[in-house]
Amino acid sequence: MNPPSETGSPSPNPAESPRYRTAGYDSDAQLLEVSLGPQHPSTHGVFRMNVALDGEDVVKLKPVFGYLHRNHEQIAEQVSYLGSMPYTDRLDYFCSLSNNWAYAAAVEKLAGIDVPERAEYIRVITSELTRLVNHTSFLGFMLSDMGAWGTVLMYAFREREKILDLFESLTGSRMMGNYMRFGGCRCDLPPGWLEQARKVVDGYPAFLDEMESLIATNEIVISRTQRIGRLPADKAVNGSMTGPCLRASGVNYDIRKVDRYGIYDRFEFRVPLGDHGDCYDRLMIRFLEMRETLKILRPALRDIPEGPVMDPKARQRNLRPPEGEAYARVEAPKGELGFYLISDASDKPYRYRVRPPSLINLTLLEDLCLGEKIADVMVILGTIDIVLGEVDR
Amino acid sequence: MGITAKNFIASYTKPESLITEEYPEEKPKLPENNRNFPFLVFDDDPDAGLRCVSCKICERECPPQCIYIVQERDENGRPVKQPKVFDIDISVCMSCQICVEVCPFDAIKMDQEYELSSLDRFDPLIHDRQRLSKSNEYYHSIHPAEAAAVDAVLAEKAARKAGNKKAADNES
Amino acid sequence: MNALSTESIAARVREAVPEAEVELIPNKGPSGQDSLLIGAAKAVEIAAFLRDDPELRFDYASNVTGVDWPERVVKERVTATEEVDGETKEGKKVVETKIPGFLEAVYHLYSMERKHGPLVVRLRTGDRENNVTLPSLTPVYRGAEFQEREVYDLYGIRFDGHPDLRRLLMWENFADYPMRKDYTPPDDYEYEPTPHDAVLEKAKRHQADDGCGKGDPA
Amino acid sequence: MAVDEGLKSELSKQGVFVTNLRELHNWGHKNSLWPLQFGLACCAIEMISATMARYDLARFGAEIFRPSPRQADLLIVAGTVTKKMAPQVVRLYNQMADPKYVISMGACAISGGPFKEGYNVLKGIDRYIPVDVSIPGCPPRPEALLHALMNLQEKIQADQLGPEDQAETAECPVPEFGEHDLEPSKNPGVWHPPQIRRGE
Numbered sequence: 010m011n012p013p014s015e016t017g018s019p020s021p022n023p024a025e026s027p028r029y030r031t032a033g034y035d036s037d038a039q040l041l042e043v044s045l046g047p048q049h050p051s052t053h054g055v056f057r058m059n060v061a062l063d064g065e066d067v068v069k070l071k072p073v074f075g076y077l078h079r080n081h082e083q084i085a086e087q088v089s090y091l092g093s094m095p096y097t098d099r100l101d102y103f104c105s106l107s108n109n110w111a112y113a114a115a116v117e118k119l120a121g122i123d124v125p126e127r128a129e130y131i132r133v134i135t136s137e138l139t140r141l142v143n144h145t146s147f148l149g150f151m152l153s154d155m156g157a158w159g160t161v162l163m164y165a166f167r168e169r170e171k172i173l174d175l176f177e178s179l180t181g182s183r184m185m186g187n188y189m190r191f192g193g194c195r196c197d198l199p200p201g202w203l204e205q206a207r208k209v210v211d212g213y214p215a216f217l218d219e220m221e222s223l224i225a226t227n228e229i230v231i232s233r234t235q236r237i238g239r240l241p242a243d244k245a246v247n248g249s250m251t252g253p254c255l256r257a258s259g260v261n262y263d264i265r266k267v268d269r270y271g272i273y274d275r276f277e278f279r280v281p282l283g284d285h286g287d288c289y290d291r292l293m294i295r296f297l298e299m300r301e302t303l304k305i306l307r308p309a310l311r312d313i314p315e316g317p318v319m320d321p322k323a324r325q326r327n328l329r330p331p332e333g334e335a336y337a338r339v340e341a342p343k344g345e346l347g348f349y350l351i352s353d354a355s356d357k358p359y360r361y362r363v364r365p366p367s368l369i370n371l372t373l374l375e376d377l378c379l380g381e382k383i384a385d386v387m388v389i390l391g392t393i394d395i396v397l398g399e400v401d402r
Numbered sequence: 403m404g405i406t407a408k409n410f411i412a413s414y415t416k417p418e419s420l421i422t423e424e425y426p427e428e429k430p431k432l433p434e435n436n437r438n439f440p441f442l443v444f445d446d447d448p449d450a451g452l453r454c455v456s457c458k459i460c461e462r463e464c465p466p467q468c469i470y471i472v473q474e475r476d477e478n479g480r481p482v483k484q485p486k487v488f489d490i491d492i493s494v495c496m497s498c499q500i501c502v503e504v505c506p507f508d509a510i511k512m513d514q515e516y517e518l519s520s521l522d523r524f525d526p527l528i529h530d531r532q533r534l535s536k537s538n539e540y541y542h543s544i545h546p547a548e549a550a551a552v553d554a555v556l557a558e559k560a561a562r563k564a565g566n567k568k569a570a571d572n573e574s
Numbered sequence: 575m576n577a578l579s580t581e582s583i584a585a586r587v588r589e590a591v592p593e594a595e596v597e598l599i600p601n602k603g604p605s606g607q608d609s610l611l612i613g614a615a616k617a618v619e620i621a622a623f624l625r626d627d628p629e630l631r632f633d634y635a636s637n638v639t640g641v642d643w644p645e646r647v648v649k650e651r652v653t654a655t656e657e658v659d660g661e662t663k664e665g666k667k668v669v670e671t672k673i674p675g676f677l678e679a680v681y682h683l684y685s686m687e688r689k690h691g692p693l694v695v696r697l698r699t700g701d702r703e704n705n706v707t708l709p710s711l712t713p714v715y716r717g718a719e720f721q722e723r724e725v726y727d728l729y730g731i732r733f734d735g736h737p738d739l740r741r742l743l744m745w746e747n748f749a750d751y752p753m754r755k756d757y758t759p760p761d762d763y764e765y766e767p768t769p770h771d772a773v774l775e776k777a778k779r780h781q782a783d784d785g786c787g788k789g790d791p792a
Numbered sequence: 793m794a795v796d797e798g799l800k801s802e803l804s805k806q807g808v809f810v811t812n813l814r815e816l817h818n819w820g821h822k823n824s825l826w827p828l829q830f831g832l833a834c835c836a837i838e839m840i841s842a843t844m845a846r847y848d849l850a851r852f853g854a855e856i857f858r859p860s861p862r863q864a865d866l867l868i869v870a871g872t873v874t875k876k877m878a879p880q881v882v883r884l885y886n887q888m889a890d891p892k893y894v895i896s897m898g899a900c901a902i903s904g905g906p907f908k909e910g911y912n913v914l915k916g917i918d919r920y921i922p923v924d925v926s927i928p929g930c931p932p933r934p935e936a937l938l939h940a941l942m943n944l945q946e947k948i949q950a951d952q953l954g955p956e957d958q959a960e961t962a963e964c965p966v967p968e969f970g971e972h973d974l975e976p977s978k979n980p981g982v983w984h985p986p987q988i989r990r991g992e
Contacts, residue, residue, distance in 0.1 A: 047880055050829050050859040054836065055877055074720075075743035076877045077833055079900075080910025083753055087909065092465035095498035096906065102834035121604030166844040178433035181512070184834065184931060187498045195503070199435060246633050246686050249717020262686045326463060326504055333603015336637065336682050336692055347637050349682070352603065364637040364682075372719050398833055401743060401874075422848045425935045426942065438929065461770070466906035470768035470990070491768045493916075494899055496906040496930035519927040519940035521947065523902055523918055524986050527928055528767050744912065745876055749971035752911045759911045760973035765903075765985035773909075774990065781989055 047076045054397030065382045070375045077401040085361040090328045098185040101399040103143045106135040107341040109189035115337035115348035116191045120330035122323045128193035129272045130313040137302045142172050143342035144295040147394050154391040192323025210306045234288035238377040238389035248373040252344025257283035257290040264340035276305045291392035367395040437512035439492050442534045453509035455483040460501035468494035493527040508552045514544050580608040591619050609694035621714040632683035638721035640729035642754045645675035675702045710736035728753035822945040828864035829857035833871025835898035835931040842934035861887040872900035873914045875974050882966045885921045896923045899930045919978040921964050
């Protein structure tokens with residue numbers, strides 16, 4: 010029986026697809042079934058995997074979701090368009106401002122609203138700072154998943170706090186920004202904010218160097234990540250992998266470059282790509298992305314123009330977009346975050362759908378883990394970088 | 403190791419490396435925009451001076467629906483522009499500030515109080531009108547710039563109203 | 575962004591896949607994202623064509639979701655001439671059209687290779703109760719696997735040919751489809767200090783249970 | 793018990809500290825709480841922040857987060873408890889070592905919070921297990937968690953050493969997944985909401 014290739018014609022019998030081949034274990038051997046989670050220190054929340062083990066090798070892995078299913082979509086269909094904005098903060102709670110942007114962009118598309126230039130700059134600055142927060146905490150959690158408890162996480166959170174201070178003085182809350190509005194941003198930058206932000210951005214390369222010297226050539230990190238969980242490019246595309254994990258497999262697809270939404274075409278930055286698609290690439294690509302992010306932040310903080318931050322014509326309360334639908338997406342730190350809205354011309358969305366990158370990136374988790382050791386499952390899961398608020402919504 | 407040692411030594415030598423905040427002895431200095439739960443602003447008198455006119459816009463717009471308002475009525479049963487009951491269930495409130503944004507009278511603002519944990523989950527977490535009413539001076543003390551701007555807007559409104567009234571008097 | 579119009583894609587599909595039912599559904603809103611309604615019978619072939627055609631190369635299924643359209647009555651006012659007492663009168667008349675309910679699966683396809691998209695593809699079931707089976711596109715797009723499971727979980731569309739169709743978010747023996755518009759949530763409104771509208775009605779029913787209470791001064 | 797407060801403070805000024813077994817035990821207990829490492833949602837991130845350098849939960853003796861419930865005596869329910877998760881939370885609570893305490897952190901854990909209208913969201917973990925301290929906020933600042941911890945320490949200080957406090961806490965029944973909802977939908981032994989009359 011020839012397994013059909015991933016890009017070939019659709020297989021009529023799903024049992025023949027390569028993923029449902031069991032990875033060549035001795036069928037007489039006793040399999041050990043382990044349930045990892047939902048309460049587990051390294052599952053980043055309440056994620057659960059049912060794993061079947063042959064010795065230490067993973068032969069089956071079925072993720073179980075829903076332990077944090079908070080019915081975001083159902084609630085959003087019952088509140089006004091504006092009322093859903095604070096809920097988007099709580100999707101991926103590391104990156105509330107990117108979520109805000111994606112949702113605002115979808116409503117702007119749905120209702121045809123423009124955004125003033127200063128607001129576009131603020132959106133770029135805040136969501137790139139969000140990317141720094143996310144990748145920094147990712148490194149901390151990733152390393153503590155590998156057993157380096159404390160140190161790296163402690164350093165990462167120290168840097169994160171600096172950016173959270175910026176967010177707090179801008180949006181009023183450390184994590185839940187609820188900052189962007191349809192047609193702009195809720196309020197202008199407070200006085201002195203730009204200088205403070207510049208200071209943080211200028212201090213960041215030193216921190217990245219420090220982290221990199223801790224991680225990049227660390228023997229334990231290398232032996233636990235290189236050649237572990239390899240993901241070929243064609244499989245990643247077919248499995249709808251997005252974000253850093255996709256680019257670590259060498260696929261050049263960054264929505265900031267492809268869609269050129271907002272004002273991203275004004276900045277010069279490169280899209281880092283990986284060669285091997287293994288855990289090490291997925292880990293190191295975050296470093297490179299952070300350095301590129303700094304390349305966006307510096308000119309953005311320098312060139313930000315004066316002006317209004319809200320489109321004066323844009324309505325927030327009682328917004329009734331014309332009948333129709335819209336799908337808008339942004340490059341969130343974890344991948345493609347999209348919002349799909351259907352309007353029936355009332356003040357509530359008829360259908361509100363979040364395209365969660367964290368959930369869809371997990372589609373290939375089983376493929377990555379098959380044949381690896383049980384201890385590597387945590388590393389592979391760590392490098393995919395999920396947040397349960399977004400996986401289960 | 404080297405990096406750990408460097409950070410360890412820096413925590414003794416460099417003041418900016420001393421990042422631990424000595425709460426509760428030393429309270430954090432919150433930025434002006436910081437928000438936690440809403441409160442109601444009154445001018446001068448905590449009862450009559452309440453800016454809230456019980457228009458119920460915030461009640462309607464609150465995404466988790468945690469505000470409950472009953473309008474005051476006078477002896478004849480006619481509605482008065484005052485809330486009789488104004489309850490906010492802070493065990494539901496998500497500090498989103500939408501009530502503040504939609505209020506046309508600048509009557510509801512965000513407080514910065516956060517030491518609210520309690521042993522009882524029911525009564526202490528429902529803030530009633532008495533608990534919510536705070537003076538304009540208090541508002542100035544936590545959001546100085548914003549409060550000054552609001553005062554200016556309100557003064558302008560009052561002046562315009564007075565002007566309109568004068569004009570109407572002159573006409574008649 | 576999209577050099578290929580949805581119209582021309584529809585034409586190509588009709589040409590390449592014989593007997594394909596493809597209908598263009600225009601989007602009235604300002605976003606201008608039109609969609610293609612494709613028939614369930616040839617859906618897998620159409621998807622494979624969209625993925626493999628060198629011009630189109632929609633190799634990436636970004637978003638899969640369900641939409642519930644319950645049975646509804648559309649009221650339209652039309653001007654009609656009527657003969658009343660021998661005189662011809664022009665009057666407005668309300669015409670009611672009944673649209674039967676159905677469930678819809680919506681796919682947003684992009685091309686990573688050629689960097690275009692989105693192409694919105696819709697599939698519709700026959701009704702909302704018995705005839706709820708659609709072909710699964712997971713054999714073509716692996717990325718649709720969990721999302722189709724989610725649609726099955728929340729809307730109750732059965733995907734034929736899906737390798738592992740189980741509930742994704744709710745527990746296994748959960749009986750309802752909670753994202754449908756006519757879902758009734760369980761009654762747990764015993765303590766509602768700030769109730770409104772529907773919640774108020776439900777909370778009142780619990781208040782009636784026992785007479786002793788704090789009491790509202792109102 | 794025998795020494796009154798006035799005499800005690802007088803003695804302590806002289807450098808003599810008088811205590812009794814109960815106070816000593818509670819003092820030791822309150823300053824060595826072992827929380828369960830158990831994050832549910834957004835609030836868990838603030839909980840982690842509280843343990844990190846900036847806020848440093850270790851100053852309150854509660855930094856040893858244990859991944860196993862058997863080694864923990866403080867459950868911080870940090871985040872939304874969904875109906876799918878609720879049986880697991882109750883089970884974890886049952887497995888914890890006595891005497892045990894529960895802090896419900898954030899709006900969602902207290903009452904379901906902003907998500908309370910959801911079909912899969914439990915309206916407060918106190919429907920199934922007894923809660924000692926509730927922290928409102930969405931999410932509460934790390935300082936608020938520290939404040940709650942101090943509240944809890946005060947409560948522990950007042951604990952009795954008598955047989956009623958030392959007795960093992962009764963196991964809370966674990967709810968089962970039903971066809972429409974959890975069964976039962978609450979534990980009447982621990983959940984006593986006050987009646988509030990509205991809309992009359």
